[in-house]
Every structure is written in structure tokens, then in C-alpha cells.
Amino acid sequence: MDFPQDYKLLKQGAEAKIYKGTFLGRPVVVKERFRKTYRHPDLDETISKERLKAEARGILRCKALGVPAPAVYYVDPDTKCMFLEEIDGSTLKDLFTSLLASSSPDDLNQVKLLALSIGEVVGKIHAGHLIHGDLTTSNFLRHGFKTYLIDFGLSSVSTLPEDKAVDLYVLERALVSTHPGCDDLWTQILAGYSKSYTGGSKEVLNKFKEVQARGRKRTMVG
């Protein structure tokens, strides 16, 4: 898509190009799901369309559940562009990386607090049967005292504990590979999760153990 002059390419994520600019006088982030040439065109079109829809729906549902997420200003189905409220903050991935490099007790406390907030966010959306589908520390933004959830392209709605458990499993694995050696993070996340999802976290966490065991049990031949 051709953007006005003042739009700047911020980064190229896996799925989309992220631009910064202004829209109706407000600072925005534009997420453009550009065509993936490696993919069969029909498949590509179906996937991009589905994800654009899923993202718009996911954000709405998330906000309705009281979890901070960027507002959607405009969606263009032809160019697969989404105009989002800009959250002026850092990803939790970057925050963890810098905080964990320090050994000051204040910084380590801050890590705990942020991890707790991740758990609370996930617990709340799961209580509302929203599955994020791509939980990684890059998909949480911290602005002021709020933790925002972004990147809902793989989100879906499900009441099944299995789907929620897989969502947690994806997060745990992303955490272990991105921030190795931080078992503490996960403990805090689970604490936040149980706290904000009082009705169902037990059942999900039992399922979660099953999903984990399945992963370890796979024999991996070849």
C-alpha cells in the first residue's frame, strides 16, 4: 500500500510490516499484512483475510473483557491494512532483557510485577474464552502502569480447556527459549493467571500438564 509521506516503516514482523504515522490527527501504527510470495496465492489470500478479521474481532473482545489493547481506527480489507492506536511503550521482551541483565533488587522486583501482569492478562482473556494464539513476550506492551496485549491475528474464541492450555503452552515455550533460565517468570505468570481466572484456572492448568507431557513423550524418530 502507498502511504502518505510521513509514514515510516517501523519494523518488519513475521506477518506484517509495521508503520508509524498519523490518522485523523492521531498517532497510529499501521499493520500491513503484505502478500507472502512463497505462499500459493489462494492460500495467502484466505489466510490474510482470516487473520485480519480475527485480529479486529480479537481486539474488540479483549477490550470488552477489560484488558488493555490498542483501539482499532480503521480496517482496509483490500490492502489488508489495519490502523491501530499507537501504544507508546516497550515490549515486555525488551523490558525483560534489560531488567534481567541487571542485578539490582528493584529491577528484579519489576520483573516479577511484569510477569504477574502477563498472567493476569491471560487469565482474564481466558475467563472470557478468548484464545490469543501467539502469546510471546513481544506481544505484550507496557505503557505506564498498564500491560497491553497486541497481535491478535491468530486469536479465536473457545471454551475448551484444551485450547486454553495450548495457549499457555505456547507462552511457556516462548518464554523458555527467549529468556532462558528464568523459571521464576513462569511461577509469577501462573500466580497472576490463577488470581484473575478464579473459576477455571485449575481445570486449564491440569490440561496444561497433559499438553506438556505430550510434548515430552513424543519419541521423535528420524
Place this chain on the structure above:
Amino acid sequence: MVVAIGLEGSANKLGVGIVKDGEVLSNCRRTYITPPGEGFLPKETAQHHRKHILPLIKEALEVAKMEPQDIDLICYTKGPGMGAPLVSVAVVARTIAQLWNKPIVGVNHCIGHIEMGRAITKCDNPTVLYVSGGNTQVIAYACNRYRIFGETIDIAVGNCLDRFARLVNLSNDPSPGYNIEQAALKGKKLLPLPYSVKGMDVSFSGILSHIEEKGRPLLKSGEYTVEDLCFSLQETVFAMLVETTERAMAHTGSQEVLLVGGVACNVRLQEMMAQMVKERGGIVYATDERYCIDNGAMIAQAGALLYASTGQPTPWDETYIRQRYRTDEVEVTWR
């Protein structure tokens, strides 16, 4: 200068290779091939390995123009893999280690793939896509481990291809994946299949059950040909793999991709990966079937690196096998 011999037999390939300082002197292989519609089972596969391993060791020595006394190190696959075939090879490794009085090193099969790929392609710090009959992993190196960023949450991609081949009765010779690849070249019509990506993880079981259910009627009615189904399957599962690899690259900020494992010799997968990587301004590395399919040289290569860095063989009472042996369990002492 260390000369290492590697013995591999974790699945239906039996391989013996000799490597000297990253240079492959020999790399011999025998594959246990089953009739169409059948997969390989542990007992028969182990029988195959037992029958062929001694002649194969001789052959590897001959090709390398070496005698047992020229070998400095015995390497064997400790796991992961099928129990009986792993044992059949480990027993031989332990025996020649004692007979020839050489140190022995147990090697993680997945690490073998990665280190062989790095040695052959000379890439330094790639994001690795390891795809084979039993494995589907997106791996990157960090803090002395090969960390698993993404993997399948049910069956491996190669397993999905093999089982599909059995469903439509394609031959297992030379491999089901190869025959799917050839048939797919003639396919045109794309059948929509479940596309299941969860973060950096993937799932293939839904695709298989979808084809089990819908495939036969579609073939019968003539709406789709077997070639169309092969084409659709490849386009879908490979797109999922390329996508999750791209996610891992974006996540780690890496610019190199290394493709390893049996499925990695698929030219269509290599093409799709190259296209994605090109658009990100990176480089993709792949090897041909000699090295991406299970082989002995890769075990020798990884074993030699481990031995060179620690100077320690695997303690004798730890030279057993492990059917489950995750890539991220191994401490990487050589990087």
C-alpha cells in the same frame, strides 16, 4: 587431528560415516524400505540394521581408505529414536570401542543434523528448521543450548507426509516424501486444508484427518487427482513451516536459515524458504540428500566436536540409548 567414525540407526536408515576435521571421508547408508501402504516397525527395522551394520562399517573404512587403528573416536546415536534400532547400533558401537580400544561418544541425533549442516554449508549462527519423519522443530542457539522455539504439537511433518502417502498408496521407494514431491509437480488444483499455526508451533494431525475423511470421495468423483492432493498437502504444510521459521527469525533477529532433516531435501520447501528469506534480506542454507537424510557422518561430526571441546568420552556406564532425548537437553560446549 581426530578421525571419527559415526554410527546412526535411530529410524529406518542405517548410516556409517568417517569424518576428519569436518571433512567427510566416507558416508555409507542402507535404507530399510517397506511395501506401499506400510510403515516401518521397530523389530523389523532393528533386524535390518543388525544384518547390514558390519558390512557397512567395512565399506565405510574401505571408502575412506582406513584401517580400524586409524580411527580415533567412535560416535553413535544415543537418541532420540526408536528403541530397538537404536540399541542394535549402540551395541555395535560399544563393541568396536572395546575391540579397537577407542573412546566412545553418545550423540544427540538432532544435534548431529545441525552440526553437519553447519559444517557443510559453513553458516555460522542460523535459525534451524529441522524437519523429518519424527521431528519438526524451529531451533536457534542461545546461551550454550540449541533452544527449541517452535515445534509440532502433535505429529511430525514427515510423519504426516508418510501417512498421507500410505493413504493414497504411493511407493515408499526411495521414500514416500520423494514420491509426493514428484507427484506434486503435476498437481494444479489447490484443495483447502486446515492451516494450523499456534505462535511458533504447528499442528498437522488435523490435515491428515481431513484428508482421511474427504480425500477418497474427492478422488473417486474425479474432482481432484492424487497429484492435486500431493500438491495441496505440500503447499499447505510447507507454508506453515516457512511461516513459523519466519516468526522465529523475527523473534531472534536472525538473518540465516539452515534447513536440515529428511524433509529438507524437498526442493519445493527449499524454494519457498529461499523466497521468504530473500524478502527479509537473509540467506538460506540447505544440503543435498547425502547430508540432510539421516547418515553416519553427521553423528561423527557432532561427536568429534563434543570430544574436542571437553576431551572426555561418554562414561562407559552412560553409553546407553534414550528414545526421548530433547535437543535442548544437550549442553553445547563447542560453541
